[in-house]
Amino acid sequence: MTATARTIGPSSRAEDATQESQVRVVFRRFRRHRLAVISAILLLVIFGASLLAPVITTFPRDAIDVSSPERPAPPGTVSRDGRMHLLGVDHLGRDLFTRVLYAARVSLTIAFLVVLISETFGSLLGAVAGFYGGRVDMILSRINEFMLTIPQLPILLIISAILLKRDVVLPMPGFVSRLLSALLLAPEREAQKVVVLVLILVLFGWLSAFRLMRGMALTLSKQDFVEALRAAGSSDARIIFRHIVPNGIAPILVSASLNLGAVIVLESALSFLGLGVQDPTPTWGNMLDFARSYMFKHPWLPLVPGIPLVIVSMGFNFIGDGLRDALDPRLKR
């Protein structure tokens, strides 16, 4: 009799064969977050509406409707020549629906520009600081630390006040000015002033990206493969751009999304206080500022710019949260 011990190999669970690509995995995990998905959809809707603003609005942005029965007037008001103001008119008689959409353009454009510039700038600085260490790192980190601890708002306010009162206009190439003007749906003069605001906001915007990328660079720089690359003749810049930065993209994306929400709120705050975007360029912040004086008789007035502002701000936050969980479930909670 053959005593065959049936060779039963080591118990290995059949691995789910297909290796999903990184992006798909992230996407799938993101979809699990209902709130993040809802936010993404809502934001896309608002985004789309603002893109189509010139098309779907029937009134010009600054047009004062003298035939409106009162100013401000509630949503649904029909002016004497028969046209309806979907969201009413503001204290000057300008159509609110139009202004809210144009304001979306302005606020979103500013937010994206600020975040784009500050995340890029912050990451580069952070990568350099973490990679080179030493004096450079120490100085940059100290500055970063200090700027994180001081209250941002007062400083932003005073810089903005100074620059605004002096009517400072940055010289820039024509195409930039025109591009901005198209993005903002505003005349070039207004666009130029917005640039100043963008730069002011970048002042404090780079802080989180710096920390994130610096941390990444510090850990990575200590690893052997950097030595190997150096020995192989790779230039520092190459190492930084091709090996360090890509590893930090994930947390930077999360930070960027959260930053978008923060910048929109910050810009609104500045505009609300009259030291951000100036009338007639509409932004939800300055619309709220005007609404403030009239809200006692017209309580719906602050809600018109306020609700989209809250939706967008919370939306970016939810998306950032969802991204964070999707990109690295270990960071959850």
Place this chain on the structure above:
Amino acid sequence: MPNDRLKDNVLIKVENLHTHFFTEDGVVQAVNGVDFAIREGEVMGLVGESGSGKSVTSLSIMRLLGASGKIVDGKVWLKGRDLSQLTEEEMVKIRGNEISMIFQQPTSCLNPVFQIGAQVAEVMEIHQGLGREDAWQQAIEMFRKVGIPDPEGRARNFPHEISGGQAQRVMIAMALSTVPDLLIADEPTTALDVTIQAQILDLMRRLRTETGTAILLITHDMGVIAEMADNVAVMYAGQIVEYTDVNTLFETQLHPYTEGLLAAIPVLGEVRDTLAVIPGSVPNLINLPPGCKFHPRCPYAKPVCVAEMPRLDEVQPGHKVRCHMRLPETMDQWAGVGRADWHFFGDEVMEVVEMAGEAQS
């Protein structure tokens, strides 16, 4: 497990213990039917790899399972009371008092913001009602007993100021200050240097003789077992697979897993080309294999092993094992099968058994 040196009174008896963890990914069946008894003053060793359920068994006794863990079946008798049924209020009085526990990584087991003297004193304050001053003095005494030099000075230290070995001494001081009936030591020396290891084990032995405390010693290190244990239970996938006194275990291993464990210990002076290894890895506790839990890794496995889970039976006097190969009703299937040579790496060990079997047919 008869052993004349020990008293006959059973201190703690674990009966058919089943502990599960209810997680997002599924139910982790960490302990699946464990039975053993510890007598007063006995040192019982609980051996197994990580994931065998040995730590969870001890946590089940202490009822320190956390939110997701639950004793789903079985009883734990301590001096006539079923610990699994007690309220938290009652359990609190037992922990640190009648049953104490020490863990791996002693430095991280101490609260970093309190002085170590205070942490030991705390036990006596709550269980013996001592005042601050008295408890502190007692703590210093305990430090002296466990061999910490300059006890008065050291008591004021913080955990980050002492070494791993000293930290474990502090933990032992903490655990034994209330003269508990049972000390559960979960891998107490695994994280320590070998020389320190020997010292700590010496200390434990000495104190045990002084206080008469029984010890449940959990480890994966057979050397520690050989040195300290009176009786040994080998655990695998949440079950006890072999249970006997220490001498018998080292002489004759009835269960293939124990065979493999001991074969894996390199012997001084023996020259080999390959290391002995138990092929495969510990099973996923959410999805356990059918039948005998060890069968996927067992060189002796036969169809009956896949079909049916063997029961734990005393096949020789004072020697229980859970294996079809040893159970009277099925052992004939292995007539003529020789011992596997675990020194073949991985799957090859299976082939050798086959060949050996064929050769003898």
Place this chain on the structure above:
Amino acid sequence: MTSYLIRRIFQMALVILLAAVFVYFLFNISPGGPLAGIQQQQRRITREDLARLRTQYELDLYWPVRFSRWLVGVPQGPIVLAGRELLENTPVGCYMPVYEAESSGLQPKIVGCDDYVYMSELPELHPPVRSSNGILRGDFGLSTVISRSRPVSDLLKSRIGPTVQLMSISLLLSLLLGVPIGIYSAVKQYSKFDYFFTTVSFIGSAMPTFFFALLLILLFSVFPVFLVDTIPWVPRLPPGLRESVRSYEVATWLPTVQPGSAFDQFLHLLMPVGVLTFFNMAPWSRFVRSSMLEVMRQDYVRTARAKGLYERVVILKHALRNALIPFVTIVVLALPGLFAGAIITETVFAWPGMGRLYYDALQRSDWNVALAFIFITALLTVIATLIGDILYTIVDPRIKFS
């Protein structure tokens, strides 16, 4: 320890000096100042008139001298040492500069000097005014718009009371509410309580403060007015200011409120404190929660339980003590807020505090006030950082001065 302190204080001094330079720089480029006026009239003004104008604003002095006077109030004149005047002939400025011929634009280039200002002439040309002891001696100059010619420090003193009142109440409430909520959320993770407050905190971090403030005003001051016909008992809060001038009614079933009474003050405090507390409590409770969660996973918490401690003791003595260590820094850094107040909240609720003062100063270009505010805020932040670091070493035995 002392060497550490000395080093830190030295660093602090450096930072404060830099802050002062920054602030002074802002001051000089701030518009509405002397320069703007001069630009306008440049072509029509005579050299002598121009010189007098410049002197009026100390522009005849070289900028290091100006900066020094602004910072510490020296030099005011030649240094007197043992009865003798030193440095009396050092030129510290130029009274009558020579401009580049026919230059126009923002700033005409100065190419020479016809009449220098010497140290000895300082007391005569720039007599010390009421407030010229320099910023470091607490002298921020005179307010130019808000309270004409009143010292800025007086103005600051008058406004600090209401701000401290507002901020201290809300900081205290935030602590008293935030910490327990954080602890309970961590202990009962994933419970309804946890989810509820996670959501609340989320809203707190995403919502703009000024909109929340407006919402509150809408809810408690505006809508009740509209509802009063249908629901006569609905209470109505005053929408702004700190005290009322006349007596008013909050609700039909409450007594009439007398101006200046405790009840009046209380009513006015409700909404601003509500806003501030909410926006502090949200991130603080989150922080405590995650810190607690982190700590509760540690081995020493398991040891504490194994020792036979009641769960309450394990949480509140062993776990919390560790979890609050990083929290200390956060709370300390909130302290400069006691001064800087909440600009937005004070503005929306017309609260007569520092934040609103700053806002007014910026709107009306009263730069002395604004810059004083910034400087003091920076100073307080630096001090708070130092205190935070020192506190950290006290609270965490693992950290030493190094």
